[in-house]
Amino acid sequence: MSIEPQPAPSVWRARLWWIGGALAAGAVAGLVIAWMLQSSDTPASAPSSTQTATPTVTQTSTPAPTPTETGFPVNTASYDTGGMPEVNVFAVVAPLPVDAATAEPFTGELASPIGAAAPVWADPTGEPVAYLPSQYQHGGTTVPVIERQEHWVHVLLPGRQAVPSQGNPAQVTGWMRVADVALTGTPTVVEVSISGRTVDIVESGVSNRIATDFAWGTEQTPTPVGRTFIMTTAVVPEYGYTRGYPIVYLGVQSPTLDGFGGASVAVTAFHYHDARSGAVSNGCLRLDESAIEALAALPMGTPVIVRP
Structure with missing residues (x-):
């Protein structure tokens, strides 16, 4: 076995200095590369110092729509x-x-x-x-x-x-x-039900029942049904059957009588009568005194609907 000769101490020191320097240079280069990689990986949410121009939005006014007429067209003509x-x-x-x-x-x-x-x-x-x-x-x-x-x-x-x-x-x-x-x-409407034998004054949706029985027209002279209104109210002393209570006249007339009592009209009305139950009248609605007074207090034109 042969033994290889070892380098001198001065030679070892030179090699160690060279290796140390190379390692130090490599470390510095690694830090530089790492910093460069980190700088290039900036998150998208990070603020940017680059100034960009803001686009200008042009405001345009929208003309108001022309109202659409509802129903029949306007008529502004003058008439005699x-x-x-x-x-x-x-x-x-x-x-x-x-x-x-x-x-x-x-x-x-x-x-x-x-x-x-x-x-x-x-x-x-x-x-x-x-x-x-x-x-x-x-x-x-x-x-x-x-x-x-x-x-x-x-x-x-x-x-x-x-x-x-x-x-x-x-x-x-x-x-x-x-x-x-x-x-x-007007918040008021009078509702009559002949089959139900009720009369209600309904005001703003609240019903006040003023009668639970009354008289109406016979088969030959029926009470007209449907929509009508209070035409007028009057006290007629010569009509003794009313006992001096008001007669509340409606805007509708008899469906079978051309006239009544010698007049050329046959107006339907609410009025007082002693006989005031069942189908016994000439078409009028016969009520008691309190119901007549309540109806007589309503204004002219008050809507009335009579149901069968």
């Missing part, structure tokens, strides 16, 4: 009512239509003519057929609205389209321009 028939309790105006939706609710409004009179239409697309006065001795000038449009109101009216012997005597209606009437709200 002097040549037209007057709508009142005695009137028979053939062009006026009868109520075609007798069970439908009211709108909760009353209409009264502005000025001396207001024209009435059977069809708002045509010409007026009559006029409603603002004053009439037997009332009927404040009427309930059954349909409201932007320019028109559909109302119940006094009078008839025909007498029973010649046509349909049912409750008549007509159209009036909103511009021709004063409109007021």
Whole structure:
């Protein structure tokens, strides 16, 4: 076995210095590389110092939509009512239509003519057929609205389209321009049930029952059913059966009688009578004194609906 010669001590020291220097240089290079890698891996949420231009948004104004007319178109024409028939309790105006939706609710409004009179239409697309006065001795000038449009109101009216012997005597209606009437709200409606034998005054949805029995028309002279209204209220002393209590006249008339008591009309009414139970009247609704007084306190035009 041979032994290789060992380098001198000075040679070892030189090698150690070279190795140490190489290691130190490598460590420094590693730190530089690590720092560079860390700097290039900045999170997306980190704020950036680079300034970017903000886009400008141009504001454009949107024009307001034009309101759409509802119902029949506006009519601003002037009319001379002097040549037209007057709508009142005695009137028979053939062009006026009868109520075609007798069970439908009211709108909760009353209409009264502005000025001396207001024209009435059977069809708002045509010409007026009559006029409603603002004053009439037997009332009927404040009427309930059954349909409201932007320019028109559909109302119940006094009078008839025909007498029973010649046509349909049912409750008549007509159209009036909103511009021709004063409109007021009413929270009240009178509801009558013949089969239930009840009469209620309903105000703002709250019912006050004023009768649990009353008299109504016979089979030959029935009480008209459907929508109507309080036309007027009066005390008529010569009608002894009323005992001096008010008669509350309605806007509808008998379906079978052309006239009554020598008059050319047969108006249905609430009134007092001693015999006030069952189908015994000529069409009127006979009630006791407290019920009549409650009804007489209601304003003209108050809606009434009579159900079978």
